[in-house]
Amino acid sequence: MLNYREFIKKLDSGLSLYFDEQKSFICCKKYCSSCCEKGDYPLSNYELDFLTEGYSALDNLTKIQVQENFKKMEKGGQCPFLINKVCCVYEYRPIICRVHGLAYICSNGIAKVPYCANEGKNYSNEYKSGVLNCEPVKENLDTAALLKDFPDVVIKNLYDWINI
Ligand code: SF4
Numbered sequence: 367m368l369n370y371r372e373f374i375k376k377l378d379s380g381l382s383l384y385f386d387e388q389k390s391f392i393c394c395k396k397y398c399s400s401c402c403e404k405g406d407y408p409l410s411n412y413e414l415d416f417l418t419e420g421y422s423a424l425d426n427l428t429k430i431q432v433q434e435n436f437k438k439m440e441k442g443g444q445c446p447f448l449i450n451k452v453c454c455v456y457e458y459r460p461i462i463c464r465v466h467g468l469a470y471i472c473s474n475g476i477a478k479v480p481y482c483a484n485e486g487k488n489y490s491n492e493y494k495s496g497v498l499n500c501e502p503v504k505e506n507l508d509t510a511a512l513l514k515d516f517p518d519v520v521i522k523n524l525y526d527w528i529n530i
């Protein structure tokens with residue numbers, strides 16, 4: 367069976383090539399966290415297990431902060447793992463967080479563009495009136511597509527995983 371940790375290592379090295387290829391459209395930087403402040407954060411059972419591992423490795427104070435954030439979490443709201451504008455489980459973050467920031471072709475053949483293109487950030491110079499005027503990554507980077515070789519994948523929003 368595929369090992370998720372090995373899979374993530376390979377995914378990260380592939381993604382770093384994509385970020386490099388697309389670098390003229392990307393302006394991600396530390397403390398730019400608006401992509402973690404609003405969203406659904408869909409993730410699979412595999413990613414949830416990995417994220418739980420990351421949570422377990424946190425110091426007690428950070429764990430308490432994350433727990434408090436989970437109590438206040440709203441659907442579509444801020445990710446509980448965002449603390450002082452930084453992801454506290456960065457090495458363990460879900461696939462969508464690793465891919466986020468890139469524009470890529472998804473299953474319907476249409477380019478998926480990060481929403482911050484509308485906020486003057488990534489791809490904002492190339493994305494006008496819903497049309498992307500540059501070549502996106504030519505691989506479907508949706509979580510379900512990337513995990514296609516894993517058995518029994520279940521994908522839910524973070525809020526729904528913790529409110530079952
Ligand atoms: S994807 Fe957009 S919002 Fe997120 S860090 Fe990059 S520039 Fe900032």
Ligand code: SF4
Binds near residue numbers: 401407452453459463
């Ligand atoms: S897990 Fe980390 S990178 Fe992903 S949304 Fe939450 S804070 Fe952001």
